[in-house]
Amino acid sequence: MITKKALLASGIVAALGLWSLSQAAGQGAMAPATPAPRLGLSIADARAGDAPRPLPALDPAVKARADALFTDADAVGETRALLVLRDGKLIYERYGAGFGPDSKLISWSMAKSITAVLAGFMVADGRLSLDGPAPVAAWQRSGDPRGAIRLRDLLHMASGLDHVEEGDPVWASDTVTMLFGGGAQDMAGFAEAKPAVARPGEVFNYSSATSVILSDILADTLTPSPNSEARREAMRDFIAGRLIEPLGMTSLTPEFDAKGTMIGGSIMHATARDYAKFGEFLRHHGVVNGQRLLPESWMRFMLTPSANDAGYGGHIWLNRSRPAGVTPALWPDRGPNDLFACIGHQGQYIIVSPSQRVTIVRLGITKDDQFPELRRHLADLQGAL
Template sequence: MITKKRLLASAALAMLGAWTLTQAAGQGMMAPASPAPKFGASLDDVEVAATPRALPALPAAIRTRADALFTDADDVGQTRALLMLRDGELIYERYGAGFGPDTKLISWSMAKSITAVLTGFLVADGQLSLDGPAPVAAWQRSGDPRGAITLRNLLHMSSGLEHVENGDPIWQGDTVAMLFGDGAGDMAGFAEAKPAAAQPDEVFNYSSATSVILSDIVADTLTPSPNPEARRDAVRDFIGGRLIEPLGMASLTPEFDAKGTMIGGSIMHATARDYAKFGEFLRNRGVVNGQRLLPETWLRFMLTPSRNDAGYGGHIWLNRKRPAGVTPALWPDRGPNDLFACIGHQGQYIIVSPSQRVTIVRLGVTRDDQFPALRGHLADLTESL
């Protein structure tokens, strides 16, 4: 007999696979055909069709490697959107059938890097401390070892909390339980209730629950109200004023749980172009249109290897070798050391290579067994640039 937990896991997996399609359909995302823009146009100045467009100025070798992410679907899965920018100018843009420039697609764990930037704004404002105890009420009792956890520990995925990202079987992991199971009504409460399994900064433990704790801290910092609507409004206003409006990311849509906590580890939606704008913001070290929005020191922190995994910084993946026996996130043997990426479930990528002056966005659906091939294709593409 199929148990309740197995039914939950099956439903969760179905939701994981179908969420992007639901969002696309719900947004009415079929782009009308329109003339191809000139090569090198700004993201804000072009209207494109949902079909490949001729790019005569792009070298054939680069264009072929980019197109392969669509044509080699048996190897890399379905690519729904691929954008490439050099020096902030669009040099390649293509969408899969049924998707286009106005399609909002799910971030999955790319949201973690956005959450890190929001945290950085509050640290820069003096409202949070990177190395002070994380302001989580449940951890403040005398003798609670979790009281020593800092924002730095959370951002480095080294809090020491007993979080299990993906269980074996999957329904025994925290991610399914938090997003779709017993923890869904109060995701932060679920994540913050986990006991300490190690000392802070002792081990690397990648966890979406950790990012929800950061989201809870952001909301608590912005408003003292426990009212879910007040919390949502405060976070939406903050994101709008500090990120969406200055970057022009009009499509960015964060999701919230029933308590009004942003699901900052995995569920945001935006168009490929707006994800590219976030990548450009990071490539330009927090500067937009000549105006610094985020301190250089915060970007330096995000892009510095963490103590326990050199392939991970402050809620972002780095093109560095990871510990022995750990699956690589990027391609450190082939690309520049300054390359980094926001990476999400099923193959969502915002890849930034500052030394190449390049930002790449790839969105789609890739199975776990296809990831080595997808990484190889993306490494080929970045190498060709």
């Protein structure tokens, strides 16, 4: 993920902040800085505009650790939304000044896990193969080593392509060039044109460009049309029928590039409650209201450590030790092994702890040097539960 420091150096962070704030405007964004309890509410039944409900008794240690994510802003950055669910029911819900239950906030890289679930639906439908060659037209020429890249390799961030997530200077990174520079008009074309520098499955290389390649594969599978609007509509319809409607994630809004490719690695928007619904869907291993939507085998794949980084599964972060010298994504020295998370730039988290029957959503703005404290605060909250 691109560092905040690097973005500051380039001035790009100002644009990113405005982008995030613009999505909150007009979405209940002027709610006061209050716990806004709507508690006792089942997240599966939560709808925009729900009236407040009485707050059940909450363990003081849990409340103190949750409140600290707002009051310790100098240490952890700005928290805009924090939800804690146990057994699918909200036990804590609070928003920062200017945000509320109807505020749509940017996902950043939490979108990667949503993209992985969409790929899982297509594999379950028999439209894609996890271990067959990834169907990317640009890689199908005879002798092209990229033709050996599998869907599995893309989902494990092990394509072997020459993708650079963080550059020095920042504009040398693929992600900035792809999202805001010369690759922005055709993000998948930019990402897929990169040469192979390693064999598929050989090296872990976290890359937002990889997730855009997956998004391109999904769109190509849904429609043969190169028309950008046809691609957008096909993807929107698929997401609505397989994810938004069954889960009630009515605020989920994916963004697309000019070619109609979903920006599946970094730019979706939703309310905190709808991100929580996605977390609950993962906690229940793809089952909603007793109905299995995603095969258990796909959830096992997503939550199995990848070969080159045990802290990463199939486009999702795991609470496992990472290779020596690599910054931990979660807190494997403290939390349960089955804990996992969708994590995005600037401190977006959907944290799921199945053994505790708990889901936590934290959305906000955190700087690079604040991340150790943010992780500690989140680990403290999870531990108190």
